[in-house]
Amino acid sequence: MSVSSIKEFETIKHPVHEELAGYEGAKFGMWLFLATELLLFGVLFAGFAIFHAKYPVEFKLAHMSLDRVMGSINTVILITSSMTVALAIDAIQRGKRNLSIWFLVATILLASGFLVVKYFEYTAKFHHNIFPGNAQQVVIDHHTHQYGPVPSQWEGKAVDKNGVNLFFSFYFVMTGIHGLHVLIGMIVLTWVLIGMIKGKYTHWYYTPVENSGLYWHLVDLIWIYLFPLFYLIQ
Amino acid sequence: MAHAVAHEHDHNKSYLEVGRSIWGWLTTTDHKKIGIMYLFTIMIYFAVGGISALLVRLELIAPGKTFFSPDTYNVLFTLHGAIMTFLFIVPGIPATLGNFLLPLMIGAKDVAFPRINLASYYVYLIGSFISLVSLLSPADTGWTFYAPYSMKTNGLVVWLTLGAFIMGFASILTGFNFIVTVHRMRAPGLGWSNLPLFVWALYATAIIQLLATPVVGMNLVLLIFERVLDIGIFNPAKGGDPILFEQFFWFYSHPVVYIMILPAFGVVSEILPVFSRRPIFGYKAIAYSSLAIALVSFLVWGHHLFVSGMSDWARYIFSFLTFFVAVPTAIKIFNWLATLWKGSLEITATPMYYTLGFLFMFTIAGLTGLHLAVLSTDVYLHDTYFVVAHFHYTMQGGTVFALIAGLHYWFPKITGRWYNKKVAFWGWLILFVGFNATFLPQFLLGLEGMPRRYFDYLPHFQTWHLVSTIGSWFNGLGYVIVLTNLLVSAFTGEKAEANPYNALSLEWQTSSPPPETNFITTPTFPASIYDYGTEGKEEDTSKTKKAV
Numbered sequence: 001m002s003v004s005s006i007k008e009f010e011t012i013k014h015p016v017h018e019e020l021a022g023y024e025g026a027k028f029g030m031w032l033f034l035a036t037e038l039l040l041f042g043v044l045f046a047g048f049a050i051f052h053a054k055y056p057v058e059f060k061l062a063h064m065s066l067d068r069v070m071g072s073i074n075t076v077i078l079i080t081s082s083m084t085v086a087l088a089i090d091a092i093q094r095g096k097r098n099l100s101i102w103f104l105v106a107t108i109l110l111a112s113g114f115l116v117v118k119y120f121e122y123t124a125k126f127h128h129n130i131f132p133g134n135a136q137q138v139v140i141d142h143h144t145h146q147y148g149p150v151p152s153q154w155e156g157k158a159v160d161k162n163g164v165n166l167f168f169s170f171y172f173v174m175t176g177i178h179g180l181h182v183l184i185g186m187i188v189l190t191w192v193l194i195g196m197i198k199g200k201y202t203h204w205y206y207t208p209v210e211n212s213g214l215y216w217h218l219v220d221l222i223w224i225y226l227f228p229l230f231y232l233i234q
Numbered sequence: 235m236a237h238a239v240a241h242e243h244d245h246n247k248s249y250l251e252v253g254r255s256i257w258g259w260l261t262t263t264d265h266k267k268i269g270i271m272y273l274f275t276i277m278i279y280f281a282v283g284g285i286s287a288l289l290v291r292l293e294l295i296a297p298g299k300t301f302f303s304p305d306t307y308n309v310l311f312t313l314h315g316a317i318m319t320f321l322f323i324v325p326g327i328p329a330t331l332g333n334f335l336l337p338l339m340i341g342a343k344d345v346a347f348p349r350i351n352l353a354s355y356y357v358y359l360i361g362s363f364i365s366l367v368s369l370l371s372p373a374d375t376g377w378t379f380y381a382p383y384s385m386k387t388n389g390l391v392v393w394l395t396l397g398a399f400i401m402g403f404a405s406i407l408t409g410f411n412f413i414v415t416v417h418r419m420r421a422p423g424l425g426w427s428n429l430p431l432f433v434w435a436l437y438a439t440a441i442i443q444l445l446a447t448p449v450v451g452m453n454l455v456l457l458i459f460e461r462v463l464d465i466g467i468f469n470p471a472k473g474g475d476p477i478l479f480e481q482f483f484w485f486y487s488h489p490v491v492y493i494m495i496l497p498a499f500g501v502v503s504e505i506l507p508v509f510s511r512r513p514i515f516g517y518k519a520i521a522y523s524s525l526a527i528a529l530v531s532f533l534v535w536g537h538h539l540f541v542s543g544m545s546d547w548a549r550y551i552f553s554f555l556t557f558f559v560a561v562p563t564a565i566k567i568f569n570w571l572a573t574l575w576k577g578s579l580e581i582t583a584t585p586m587y588y589t590l591g592f593l594f595m596f597t598i599a600g601l602t603g604l605h606l607a608v609l610s611t612d613v614y615l616h617d618t619y620f621v622v623a624h625f626h627y628t629m630q631g632g633t634v635f636a637l638i639a640g641l642h643y644w645f646p647k648i649t650g651r652w653y654n655k656k657v658a659f660w661g662w663l664i665l666f667v668g669f670n671a672t673f674l675p676q677f678l679l680g681l682e683g684m685p686r687r688y689f690d691y692l693p694h695f696q697t698w699h700l701v702s703t704i705g706s707w708f709n710g711l712g713y714v715i716v717l718t719n720l721l722v723s724a725f726t727g728e729k730a731e732a733n734p735y736n737a738l739s740l741e742w743q744t745s746s747p748p749p750e751t752n753f754i755t756t757p758t759f760p761a762s763i764y765d766y767g768t769e770g771k772e773e774d775t776s777k778t779k780k781a782v
Contacts, residue, residue, distance in 0.1 A: 021346035025418040029347065031411040037449045043482055047467060050478065124402035133465040133472060162466070162473025169465035173456070 011147040012135055023207050030211040041222055044203025048170045060234050061154050065139040067121055072115050081110035082220040085213045086112050095203035105192045111186045132172040133165050169231055178226060181219045188212045248747040263348035266751060268355050269333030276322050284309045284710060291706040294699050297691050304689040308374035311687060315377030317449050320398045321362050323633060327497035329408055331640045332436045334648060335702040338741035341421025350407055358404035365397020369451035381468035381479035385460045392461055395454040402447045409443030412436050421757060430739050430763060431520050434502025435769060438524035442531060450486030453479060484535035488490040492531040495628060496524055498636030499566055502589050505643050507764050508576030508737050514764040516569035522640040523562035533607055541672055549609055555608035563600055584658045588639035591666050595631025598745035599624060620680025624672045631669060638716060645729030650747040661719060665712025665772045671705025697732045702704045739763045
């Protein structure tokens with residue numbers, strides 16, 4: 001009796017490789033993890049909202065210093081990378097390993113492109129003496145992109161320099177932590193890519209590919225909120 | 235065939251006989267061993283936190299400077315609070331008893347992600363080491379790290395908070411592992427309505443771990459940025475707002491007290507029916523009230539900030555919600571009392587009198603919590619020893635007592651041995667008297683207006699401070715006796731049988747200690763695991779289902 005029960009028990013509790021949770025369980029776990037990520041960023045979004053309400057004029061003034069073109073390019077890059085990672089998952093689900101490899105490579109390249117653009121944006125800000133919690137200069141004219149010291153009045157309203165500083169605190173912290181997520185995503189995707197090249201994933205086992213894709217979509221999604229919040233909304 | 239027999243032989247070995255080397259323990263993915271590693275680690279920190287508490291009490295034995303300088307005193311209570319909260323009681327029951335029992339109770343081989351489970355332990359360990367680096371120049375912020383003081387004070391606040399941030403991830407990993415485990419790893423046929431209440435409690439706890447921890451994590455990161463980069467978000471001099479730190483802090487740190495206490499409720503719900511020989515009263519009410527507490531616990535954080543500047547409407551709402559969260563807690567207490575009613579109580583069983591001690595002290599804790607929910611009395615009692623006493627009645631009288639009750643209850647299962655019951659009784663008595671002698675006087679001190687965290691006090695407070703300090707010695711002595719007894723008995727105690735209490739839940743249906751794979755044969759479970767007091771009917775096969 002016991003021999004057959006052992007086998008029964010083994011098969012029931014060991015549905016797939018490695019982790020006991022199996023495909024559905026691993027995906028469920030990933031969604032739970034993404035929920036914690038949303039709350040992690042939720043703190044920053046809540047903080048941004050509070051200080052946006054407290055310093056509306058200053059936030060509007062400060063947001064003009066951000067480079068909309070670079071921001072738009074990065075948005076396009078990230079959305080495209082979300083597409084390529086989805087295509088990589090689709091390819092491996094259909095058993096097309098080589099295609100999946102190329103889509104993963106494309107995703108990683110797009111991700112590094114995002115970070116390169118971000119690097120240029122950051123250095124441009126540092127160049128104009130704009131640091132977290134400390135902005136010596138801002139763009140004071142939207143059309144000419146003229147930098148100047150933070151004015152005491154703008155569009156007929158008094159400007160509190162603290163509000164401008166806080167805008168850049170949030171800008172650097174939020175995009176910085178998002179950038180860190182991009183970096184982590186790249187590391188994860190590279191790890192998946194190596195596994196893919198080694199032939200670890202097939203059309204019937206692709207859980208890590210799909211889960212890292214889910215993570216990547218979240219990184220993309222957060223940027224979709226960061227972009228209008230910092231660059232567009234007045 | 236020969237191969238199959240050899241295979242079976244391996245399965246018969248208990249988990250303690252497999253992979254016995256140090257390396258075998260450190261690299262194990264067995265949830266039982268990880269639970270024990272967690273237990274040992276948190277108990278070491280419990281000792282450190284406890285000693286610092288004794289030193290705090292020692293300083294307060296008389297007004298003025300008695301043993302330490304005011305600065306050392308500040309460091310000591312910070313150390314006590316931070317270690318007890320982040321290093322001991324948050325992992326507390328879930329990572330120890332929860333890790334050990336959850337898979338056993340649902341008839342699974344392990345948790346859903348065994349390797350992540352091990353990773354959680356090491357993340358916790360690394361986090362705890364990083365936070366202890368701060369001892370090189372200790373922080374004096376209290377465990378709450380309130381801005382703006384925590385931004386300005388000397389001391390390695392960054393290391394302490396970074397450690398807490400990292401340990402938060404360990405808590406998240408445990409939580410999400412447990413949720414997936416409960417959803418996906420239950421033995422076939424084991425439905426939600428038949429889950430042990432400890433599992434329900436762990437599930438509700440895991441929801442809070444998952445959703446509250448990231449908030450304090452990011453809050454601490456902002457505090458670190460504040461110290462390193464001077465970003466100004468919490469700095470009033472730079473247009474920021476320190477109250478925002480407090481808001482985010484309590485958004486986690488109020489739910490976190492339910493991370494601490496909910497698993498304790500689960501332990502109590504397991505022990506009471508076994509030693510009352512009565513089915514648990516109101517199974518569904520207890521199960522759902524855990525979820526209700528988890529939900530409402532997110533909406534009460536404002537009661538920590540009633541005097542910190544808040545609109546009247548916000549105060550009314552938070553006060554109402556704080557009363558409201560007491561309802562599901564009271565539901566549990568009444569159901570436990572109803573379980574005891576007309577049961578045949580085995581009052582001499584060690585886990586039982588620990589649990590009854592819990593009921594007594596937690597009821598005091600809950601009722602004094604209501605005083606703090608009332609807006610007008612809170613203004614008076616805020617930041618006094620009344621709050622300190624209330625908090626310690628929930629945490630020590632509640633959680634720690636339940637942890638120790640649970641350790642005794644499952645001790646035969648975990649070690650396959652018995653503890654010395656006489657020592658356990660005397661330990662309990664000293665602990666119970668010592669605890670109440672320490673903290674009952676603090677309610678009176680608080681009512682008389684003694685502020686918490688003060689180094690010095692007016693002479694007329696001295697009597698109760700003296701009683702409290704003497705009580706703390708007995709409190710500490712009680713723990714030494716109880717825990718030494720458990721530790722020694724783990725190696726030398728009498729052998730225990732598989733199911734010494736005739737308990738019905740699944741963890742008792744396997745050998746003691748369990749084999750590495752938890753069950754050798756497919757476990758069977760009764761239609762209700764709380765069908766106690768119906769022993770005559772136990773042979774009734776219609777009530778027993780085969781798991782597969």
